[in-house]
Amino acid sequence: MTLALWTYIIVGLTFALYIGVAIWAKAGSTKEFYVAGGGIHPVVNGMATAADWMSAASFLSMAGLISFMGFDGSQYLMGWTGGYVLLALLLAPYLRKFGKFTVPDFIGDRYYSQTARIVAVICALFVSFTYVVGQMKGVGVAFSRFLGVEFGTGVLIGVLIVFFYAVLGGMKGITYTQVAQFCVLIFAFTLPAVFISIEMVNNPIPQLGLGGTLSDGTNLLDKLNMLSVDLGFHEYTSANKPMIDLFCVTAALMLGTAGLPHVIVRFFTVPKVRDARKSAGWALLFIAILYTTAPAIAVFARTNLINTVNDKEYAEMPEWFASWETTGLLTFDDKNGDGRIQYYNDNNEEFVSSVATEKGWNGSELTIDRDIIVMANPEIANLPDWVIAVVVAGGLAAALSTAAGLLLVISSSISHDLLKKWLKPEITDKQELWYARASIAAAVVIAGYFGYNPPDYVAAIVAFAFGLAASSFFPAIVLGIFDKRMNMQGAVSGMVLGLLFTLTYIVYFKFGGGTPDQYWWDISPEGIGTIGMLINLVISLIVSRMTPAPPQWVQELVEDIRVPRGAEGATH
Amino acid sequence: MSQLNRQKYWRRNLTYVGILLAIWFLVSFVCGILFAEPLNQFEILNIPLGFWFAQQGSIYVFVILIFTYMILMNRLDKEFDVNEE
Numbered sequence: 001m002t003l004a005l006w007t008y009i010i011v012g013l014t015f016a017l018y019i020g021v022a023i024w025a026k027a028g029s030t031k032e033f034y035v036a037g038g039g040i041h042p043v044v045n046g047m048a049t050a051a052d053w054m055s056a057a058s059f060l061s062m063a064g065l066i067s068f069m070g071f072d073g074s075q076y077l078m079g080w081t082g083g084y085v086l087l088a089l090l091l092a093p094y095l096r097k098f099g100k101f102t103v104p105d106f107i108g109d110r111y112y113s114q115t116a117r118i119v120a121v122i123c124a125l126f127v128s129f130t131y132v133v134g135q136m137k138g139v140g141v142a143f144s145r146f147l148g149v150e151f152g153t154g155v156l157i158g159v160l161i162v163f164f165y166a167v168l169g170g171m172k173g174i175t176y177t178q179v180a181q182f183c184v185l186i187f188a189f190t191l192p193a194v195f196i197s198i199e200m201v202n203n204p205i206p207q208l209g210l211g212g213t214l215s216d217g218t219n220l221l222d223k224l225n226m227l228s229v230d231l232g233f234h235e236y237t238s239a240n241k242p243m244i245d246l247f248c249v250t251a252a253l254m255l256g257t258a259g260l261p262h263v264i265v266r267f268f269t270v271p272k273v274r275d276a277r278k279s280a281g282w283a284l285l286f287i288a289i290l291y292t293t294a295p296a297i298a299v300f301a302r303t304n305l306i307n308t309v310n311d312k313e314y315a316e317m318p319e320w321f322a323s324w325e326t327t328g329l330l331t332f333d334d335k336n337g338d339g340r341i342q343y344y345n346d347n348n349e350e351f352v353s354s355v356a357t358e359k360g361w362n363g364s365e366l367t368i369d370r371d372i373i374v375m376a377n378p379e380i381a382n383l384p385d386w387v388i389a390v391v392v393a394g395g396l397a398a399a400l401s402t403a404a405g406l407l408l409v410i411s412s413s414i415s416h417d418l419l420k421k422w423l424k425p426e427i428t429d430k431q432e433l434w435y436a437r438a439s440i441a442a443a444v445v446i447a448g449y450f451g452y453n454p455p456d457y458v459a460a461i462v463a464f465a466f467g468l469a470a471s472s473f474f475p476a477i478v479l480g481i482f483d484k485r486m487n488m489q490g491a492v493s494g495m496v497l498g499l500l501f502t503l504t505y506i507v508y509f510k511f512g513g514g515t516p517d518q519y520w521w522d523i524s525p526e527g528i529g530t531i532g533m534l535i536n537l538v539i540s541l542i543v544s545r546m547t548p549a550p551p552q553w554v555q556e557l558v559e560d561i562r563v564p565r566g567a568e569g570a571t572h
Numbered sequence: 573m574s575q576l577n578r579q580k581y582w583r584r585n586l587t588y589v590g591i592l593l594a595i596w597f598l599v600s601f602v603c604g605i606l607f608a609e610p611l612n613q614f615e616i617l618n619i620p621l622g623f624w625f626a627q628q629g630s631i632y633v634f635v636i637l638i639f640t641y642m643i644l645m646n647r648l649d650k651e652f653d654v655n656e657e
Binding site: 078093210219272274280 | 578581582585589592593596600601604605606608609612615616617618619620622623624626627628630631632634635637638639641642645646649654655656
C-alpha cells in the first residue's frame with residue numbers, strides 16, 4: 001500500500017470516529033451547548049482540555065522549534081505547561097464556584113460594569129480569532145502535503161468537519177470529540193518517538209532516551225553538542241539568548257495560558273469545585289506526555305538531520321529529501337558548486353571567517369522550514385508508511401480540536417455576552433441556542449477564509465494573543481478573587497493600561513520598524529506581556545485604594561466563591 | 573460558617589498556594605533559567621541538570637504540584653466542613 005492510501009484510510013477512520021461521537025453527544029440546551037451541562041467527569045474533562053490546549057503549533061511546530069533553538073526552546077516547554085499550575089491554584093476552583101458560562105461573565109459581574117464586560121468580550125474575540133486562523137492554516141498544510149490536494153481544498157475539508165460537529169454538538173459534542181482526538185494525537189506523537197528512540201539509543205522511553213548512549217558509545221547530548229559547535233552553532237544544552245528575555249517569555253506564556261478564555265472555560269464544564277482542581281491536574285498530566293516527549297524528538301531529529309545531510313553528496317540524498325523539496329519547505333542551493341550539502345551557521349562571523357573559509361564553503365546551502373521536523377521525522381528515520389499516516393491524522397486531530405474549542409468561545413462571546421447580556425436580553429433560551437449555532441457557523445466560515453488567505457503576520461500575531469491575555473485577563477481575574485477590595489476603577493484602569501502598553505510595544509517592534517537592539521532591557525515582544533502584567537497589577541492596586549470600595553454584594557460574592565460548598569451547575 | 577473560620581480557612585489556603593508557587597518558581601525560573609548554566613555541570617540520567625530541569629523536570633514537578641494542592645485542599649475543605657457532598 002502506498003503512503004497516500006494509508007493516509008486516506010487512517011485519516012478517514014479518525015474523521016468517521018469524530019463525527020460519530022458528535023452525533024451521539026448532540027446538545028439540546030444552551031447549558032449543554034456552552035458548558036456541556038456542567039456534568040463532565042474530571043478525567044474526561046482533563047483529556048478534552050489537553051486536546052483543546054495542544055494545537056497545531058504544539059503538535060507540528062514546537063518540537064521543530066526546539067530542535068533549532070536548543071536550550072532556548074525551553075521557554076515554550078515551561079511556558080505552555082507552567083500556566084496550568086497558576087490556573088489550578090489561582091483561578092479554576094473559584095471560577096467554577098462562580099458558576100457562569102464565560103470569562104467576560106466573571107469580569108462583568110465581579111466589576112459590576114457593562115464596560116468591563118465589553119472590554120473583556122473584545123479581548124476574548126480577538127485572542128480566539130487570532131488563534132483559530134493558525135489552526136486552519138495547519139489543517140491546510142497537513143492535507144496538502146499528504147493527501148495531495150490543493151491547500152485551499154484542505155482548508156475547506158477542515159472547515160466542513162469542524163462546522164459539522166461544533167454547530168451540532170456545542171461544548172458537549174466538542175468535549176467528547178476532543179477526548180477521541182486526544183487519544184489519536186498522543187498516540188501519533190509518541191509512536192514515532194518510541195521507534196526512533198529504540199533505533200538511536202536502544203531505549204523505548206523517549207524521555208530517558210534523551211540521556212541515552214549512541215551505538216558508537218558516545219552520549220547523545222554530548223554528540224549533539226559537539227556536532228553543533230563543529231558547525232558554528234551554539235552548544236545545544238546551553239542558553240544562547242539573554243537570560244532576562246528567556247525569563248520574560250516563559251513568564252508571559254505561563255501568564256497568558258492562565259488567561260486564555262478557551263482554556264479557562266473548560267473548568268466551567270465539571271460538576272464540582274473539587275473536580276475543577278482535579279481536572280487541571282489531569283489536563284496537565286496528559287499535556288505533559290507530549291511536552292516531555294517533544295524535547296526528545298527535537299534532539300533525535302537534530303542529530304539525525306545533521307548526520308544525514310551535512311557534507312554529503314546531494315545526489316545520494318534519501319527519498320524524503322526530494323519529496324520535501326517539492327513542497328518548497330526544504331531547499332538546497334549549491335553555493336560553492338561542489339555537489340555536496342554544507343549546512344552550518346553562517347551568521348556566526350568568527351566561524352565563517354575561519355573554518356568555513358578554510359574549507360571553501362560559500363554560505364549555508366540548506367534552508368529548512370522548522371515546521372517540517374515533526375512531519376519529516378518518521379521519514380528521516382525510515383519508519384513504515386502507516387506510522388507517517390498516523391502522524392498526519394494526529395496533526396489534524398490537534399488542529400481540529402483546538403479550532404473547535406476556540407470557535408465555541410467565539411460563539412458564546414457573541415450569543416451570550418454580546419446578545420443575551422447586552423443587546424437583546426429578551427431572547428429565550430431556545431433563541432439563544434439558535435444564535436450560538438449561527439455565530440459558530442459564521443465564525444467557522446470567517447476562520448476558514450483567513451486560513452485560506454493567511455495574513456503573513458500570523459506568527460507575529462500569536463505574540464499578541466498571549467501578551468494580551470497575560471496583561472489584561474490574568475491580573476483582573478486573580479485580583480477579583482484574591483483582593484476583595486479591588487473595584488471597578490482599579491481593574492478597568494489596570495486592564496486598559498496593561499493592554500495599551502503591551503499592544504504598543506508589540507506593534508512597534510513587529511509592524512512599526514523597531515529593531516531588536518532597541519528592545520527595552522533585551523526583552524522581546526513575545527515576553528513583554530510579563531511587564532504588561534506587572535503594570536496592570538500595580539496600577540490596579542494603586543487606583544483601587546484611591547477610589548471607593550466595591551458594593552457590599554460584590555464583596556459577598558468574593559467571600560462566596562472562596563469556599564467550595566454550594567457550587568451549582570453553571571447558570572446564566 | 574463563622575467569619576473567623578472563614579478567615580482561618582482562607583489563610584490556610586493562601587499558605588498552601590504560597591508554598592506551592594514558591595516550588596513552581598524554583599524548579600522553572602530558578603533551576604531551569606537563572607541557575608541553569610551552573611547546574612549543567614551536574615547530570616541526572618546522563619542529561620545536564622539545568623537542561624533537564626528546563627525541558628523535563630520542571631514539567632513533572634508542575635503535575636505533582638497540582639495534585640498535591642488538590643489533596644491538601646480536599647482535606648482542608650473537610651476539616652472546615654465546606655466540602656461538597
